[in-house]
């Protein structure tokens with residue numbers, strides 16, 4: 001289940017925009033022109049290969065697969081502030097999937113968020129990024145999806161409140177927030193930079209998670225990649241800002257994090273980022289990863305959109321008022337728990353014992369006093385699809401109470417981050 005609950009949606013705004021949409025309906029083009037590939041589109045096996053690459057880079061699988069389900073059969077739940085939406089089946093089954101869709105209908109869905117019968121789709125489907133894809137690339141994705149085994153599966157019925165269950169409400173929103181034309185290469189820049197820009201802004205849709213959202217769930221203009229929030233996790237600032245972004249990371253560190261899921265001195269990736277790396281970025285060619293790094297170096301440098309607490313107030317200060325501070329417990333409950341449950345894999349010094357993936361040194365999660373990601377990693381664990389003993393972190397949700405996990409988190413933040421953790425048992429309860 002993906003949660004968007006914490007996004008404050010301005011009901012009045014959405015309704016107003018919905019009315020605008022209803023008016024716009026009369027001016028909307030109603031017939032659907034045919035979409036044809038350009039002369040440079042590959043054919044045969046080369047087209048399928050290209051489509052497979054694009055489908056991987058766009059990570060269509062992550063959202064169109066329910067836990068334990070078959071790839072692309074849909075059914076993953078998205079918890080929105082006004083109910084639950086389920087991703088559809090995009091295998092080529094003609095009844096429950098997209099087997100009966102024309103090329104034009106598919107291109108319109110992916111780039112404009114419009115369903116087969118003209119209905120408006122919700123932006124949990126990131127067509128605001130995919131709008132930048134070229135027609136050729138969307139057609140190649142369809143050609144690849146058409147080769148998959150059809151799966152018969154109907155996702156559960158959406159459960160959305162009025163007026164949000166009225167899809168036309170989205171129409172005005174789309175007029176305002178969906179780019180009207182595909183990505184245009186910048187001729188003054190290198191081919192690699194343009195490829196990196198296309199990957200970051202369109203295919204890999206980094207901004208859908210790393211850009212803060214406004215009152216209407218739109219990505220905030222002018223704050224691109226400065227940090228977003230997803231399911232309670234913080235998707236950190238990835239602009240070149242030196243203190244709160246990734247300006248101080250070396251190219252090798254960014255490339256290692258994106259392709260392997262960890263970087264020496266920067267810690268491992270968890271949550272949705274771990275999944276995106278596992279299903280998508282780790283499967284991209286090295287040249288793509290280098291192009292992404294080159295592009296990220298050139299985006300506007302911005303301070304974090306989320307709150308960054310002042311650096312190291314030191315352990316002394318942490319003894320002051322926070323009742324969940326490790327120092328408030330005789331013998332240090334947090335320390336005791338860390339010793340018993342964590343040190344065997346992570347080491348006292350955070351070097352990760354025998355696994356470089358378990359090295360915590362420099363991890364953003366253990367340096368963030370809110371502990372947003374840390375608490376979630378402790379509760380839910382972290383692993384890739386292979387999940388070997390050295391690559392997985394178990395879940396501790398059942399093992400410890402909210403107070404224990406709060407004390408443990410604050411200990412980890414002070415021990416590895418040198419900061420005063422602010423995690424309360426209430427925060428842990430919310431993250432469960």
Ligand code: HEC
Nearest residue numbers: 058059060063086087088090109115116121122124125126
């Ligand atoms: C972040 C999650 C996410 C990603 C990534 C994603 N989708 Fe979706 N997609 C959704 C959701 C949710 C819906 C349902 C939207 C609705 O019902 O309004 C959807 C709807 C669709 C539809 C409409 C199907 C129908 O039956 O109406 C198509 C087609 C589609 N997606 C294809 C793709 C393709 C192709 C990709 C990769 C290029 C992709 N999606 C990536 C979440 C996602």
Ligand code: HEC
Nearest residue numbers: 204205206209233234235236269270271272273364365373
């Ligand atoms: C589905 C949501 C999602 C997408 C898409 C996504 N990220 Fe992330 N990213 C996250 C989250 C959540 C974290 C925090 C992970 C953690 O702390 O373990 C993160 C962490 C990172 C970090 C580590 C930053 C730090 O300070 O530790 C980098 C670098 C990064 N992402 C780059 C990217 C790039 C580049 C892309 C696109 C190619 C991308 N991400 C796409 C959600 C996402």
Ligand code: HEC
Nearest residue numbers: 267268270341342345357358363365382383390391392393
């Ligand atoms: C069985 C070994 C093992 C145990 C026990 C373990 N971990 Fe982990 N931990 C890992 C591995 C491996 C990773 C990297 C996971 C990945 O790459 O998906 C990790 C990742 C992490 C991260 C990084 C998340 C990020 O976003 O940067 C944190 C923080 C963490 N563990 C804390 C803990 C704490 C606290 C405990 C004790 C309650 C603990 N771990 C117990 C193996 C373990």
